[in-house]
Structure formats: structure tokens, C-alpha cells
Amino acid sequence: MAAPMELFCWAGGWGLPSVDLDSLAVLTYARFTGAPLKMHKITNPWRSPSGALPALRTSHGEVISVPHKIITHLRKEKYNADYDLSARQGADTLAFMSLLEEKLLPVLIHTFWVDTKNYVEVTRKWYAEALPFPLNFFLPGRMQRRHMERLQLLLCGEQRPESEEELEKEVPLGQGARECLTLCGGQPSTPPPLCFSPASLDAFVFSYLALLLQTKLPSGKLQAHLRGLPNLCTYCTHILSLYFPWDGAEVAPPRQTPAGSETEEEPNRRRNQVLSVLAGLAAMVGYAVLSGIVSIQRAAPARTPGTRGLGMAEEDEDE
Structure with missing residues (x-):
């Protein structure tokens, strides 16, 4: 029997199943397709088999x-969210994803990793x-530098700007990003996009929008524009x-998840917590005894007629 596929991604926060854009897109696509993955939501990328997140x-x-390669592999394993799309719909999907990468992705990277107030x-x-x-x-700090390098490649290609101020001027924070959001949302009178039979495009659109929508940003002009689009x-x-009824929730859900889910490590975590508490108590008691705060004295046994001499000997020894 083949080993199950394992997905390593950043843990959740801000009411989301993952705080990382790429992890959120891959995780959402996997949920859409129902791929049987053994999930590892972690906060240490060094625990990933590749040293980076997400990883499959x-x-x-x-x-x-690489997120796109992970999704391609899931498609090869017959977990394809775009199976019912026509050739034209597939081409439209690629075109729209290119638009998102050109207009929205630089703004998101800038919002979370370059904008000083939001980053700090x-x-x-x-x-x-x-x-x-x-x-x-x-x-x-290292992650911030990597995201800035990614932003430079998206905006300037191989030509790197001389300063951070010059890089910020290249980010399309204005009309282009707002038009892209408006295009995603359609007209206020139209229903929201389909999410009962979602495709790969929905996974990327959701990851882009949910991260911007859910986070409490001190500096978020584009966020305010997004919140003004009720469809999105x-x-x-x-x-x-x-698809994520409990992920990222502030209150823990009832423990009724199947084996192999995100909470499979909970028993080990509880065991480690109990052992840590016991070790701490043992250390405190040992310190108290060695420092003389607490002394241990042996009580003399009750004297019986047949053991009077022995009792006296023990009493003298204690004195």
C-alpha cells in the first residue's frame, strides 16, 4: 500500500486556515478536490522536508x-478541479490568473511585507x-527580503530598482488593482461567483482576497475598497x-476529526504538556529540599511492648 501524500503548510491565523498566500492557495485547491492529504500545519519551515512552505x-x-507544481501533481493523481472546464474556459482561467499575478499579487506583497506599518x-x-x-x-527579516526579491521580479524583471523607495513607486497601488478587484466582483446586482463547484481559479482568487479581507491592517486602502464590494x-x-468551517477559528472545534487530519498530533501535544508540568513540579520540589525551604523528617514508629529497645535506638539516632 502506497504511503499517503503529505502537505506541509503555514499554520492558520487571522480567521484563516493559513496566513501564507501560497499555502492558502494550495490548501484551498486540495479541499476543493477532496485530495486525501495528511496535513501538517506548522510554524517552523525547517520541519518541512524541503525547508520551505508549502511542500508536498x-x-x-x-x-x-512550488505551489503550481503541487497543484499539477494533484491533477496527475486524478484530483482535478478543472476537469469539467471546456478548452475556452481553461484559456480564460489562465488569462485571469495572469491578470491577478500582474495586478493584485504585487499589491498584496507590498501590503504585508513592504508597507512599514503593516509589516511591523x-x-x-x-x-x-x-x-x-x-x-x-x-x-x-529573511522572509521579508525574499518577498521583496519576488516583488522586484514581478515588477521589474531582471532590472532591480536602486532603492526601496523606487520599488514602492513601481507597485500599482492605484487604479489597476482596484479595477482588478471590481472585475472579480462584477456588478452589485449579480450573484457572487460559484463556490459549489469551484475550479483552480477560485482557489487563487480566494487566497488573494481572503488574506486581504480578514486581516486587521492599520494601513489598508485596497482593503477598504475590497470591503466595499459585497459580492467578493x-x-x-x-x-x-x-470548506474551512473550523480552520483558523478563535474557538477550538469539537474533537470529531478523522485520523490523518490537522489535529492528529493533539494527543502527543497534550502528553508533552503534562510531562512539562510534572518536570517543572519536580524541579521546584528538588530546589526547595536542597535549599532547606522544605525539610523531610522521618517519624518514629509507634512503640509496642515488644519493640521498646528498638524504638529508643531510632529516637536517639534522630536526635
């Missing part, structure tokens, strides 16, 4: 860490609190309620 370990032991108060704060010591000291807000809420 196939049933044959191969490791894939939201992005870096979450990763610094979620990452284990000592990764929380240097990994957020309903669209994101609908997908969250249908």
Missing part, C-alpha cells in the same frame, strides 16, 4: 515545494510570536464556511 511529499517520497504591527508580529526560538529573531465579501465568507 508524494506517495513515492518525492518532495515538491501585523506580519512580523504574527511570525515572531508563532516561530520557535531562536528562529523568531531572524527568520521574519460574500464569496470569501461562503468558501470559508463550506
Whole structure:
């Protein structure tokens, strides 16, 4: 029997199943197709088999860490969300995804990783609190540099801007991004996009919009524009309620998940917590005894007529 496929992705937060854009897109596509994946939602990328997130370990032991390649592999395994699309619909999907990557992706990267106020108060704060010591000291800064390099490639290609200010001028924060959002939302009188039979495009649209919609950003002009489009807000809420009813929720759900789900490591986590508490109590008691705060004295046994001499000997020894 082949080993199950395993998906490693960033853990959830801000009311979302994952705080990372790429992890959220892959995770959403997997939920759409019902792919039988063993989930690992983690906050330490070094625990990933590739050292990066998201990452997929196939049933044959191969490791894939590029989101588009992960989705391609799931399609090869017969988990294809675009199976019912016609050739023209498939071409339209590619064109629309290119539009998202050109207009919205640079804005999202800028919003979460370049904008100083958002990065300090939201992005870096979450990763610094979620990452284990000592990764929380240097990994957020390294991730920021990688996202800035990605933004430079999206905007300038191989020509890198000379300064961060010049890079910010290249980001289409204005009309282009707002028009792209308006195009996604359609007219206010039209129903929200389909999410009962979603395709791969829905996975990417949802990951882009939900991250921008759910996060409490101190600096979010585009977020305000998105919240003014009720169709897109309903669209994101609908997908969250249908495919992620408990993921990212502030209150833990009832423990009725099947084996191999996100909470399969909960017993081990509880066991480790109990062992940590016991070890802490043992250390406190040991310190109290060694420092003389608490002393242990042996009580003399009750004297009986046949053991009087022995009792006296023990009493003298104690004195």
C-alpha cells in the first residue's frame, strides 16, 4: 500500500486556515478536490522536508515545494478541479490568473511585507510570536527580503530598482488593482461567483482576497475598497464556511476529526504538556529540599511492648 501524500503548510491565523498566500492557495485547491492529504500545519519551515512552505511529499517520497507544481501533481493523481472546464474556459482561467499575478499579487506583497506599518504591527508580529526560538529573531527579516526579491521580479524583471523607495513607486497601488478587484466582483446586482463547484481559479482568487479581507491592517486602502464590494465579501465568507468551517477559528472545534487530519498530533501535544508540568513540579520540589525551604523528617514508629529497645535506638539516632 502506497504511503499517503503529505502537505506541509503555514499554520492558520487571522480567521484563516493559513496566513501564507501560497499555502492558502494550495490548501484551498486540495479541499476543493477532496485530495486525501495528511496535513501538517506548522510554524517552523525547517520541519518541512524541503525547508520551505508549502511542500508536498508524494506517495513515492518525492518532495515538491512550488505551489503550481503541487497543484499539477494533484491533477496527475486524478484530483482535478478543472476537469469539467471546456478548452475556452481553461484559456480564460489562465488569462485571469495572469491578470491577478500582474495586478493584485504585487499589491498584496507590498501590503504585508513592504508597507512599514503593516509589516511591523501585523506580519512580523504574527511570525515572531508563532516561530520557535531562536528562529523568531531572524527568520521574519529573511522572509521579508525574499518577498521583496519576488516583488522586484514581478515588477521589474531582471532590472532591480536602486532603492526601496523606487520599488514602492513601481507597485500599482492605484487604479489597476482596484479595477482588478471590481472585475472579480462584477456588478452589485449579480450573484457572487460559484463556490459549489469551484475550479483552480477560485482557489487563487480566494487566497488573494481572503488574506486581504480578514486581516486587521492599520494601513489598508485596497482593503477598504475590497470591503466595499459585497459580492467578493460574500464569496470569501461562503468558501470559508463550506470548506474551512473550523480552520483558523478563535474557538477550538469539537474533537470529531478523522485520523490523518490537522489535529492528529493533539494527543502527543497534550502528553508533552503534562510531562512539562510534572518536570517543572519536580524541579521546584528538588530546589526547595536542597535549599532547606522544605525539610523531610522521618517519624518514629509507634512503640509496642515488644519493640521498646528498638524504638529508643531510632529516637536517639534522630536526635
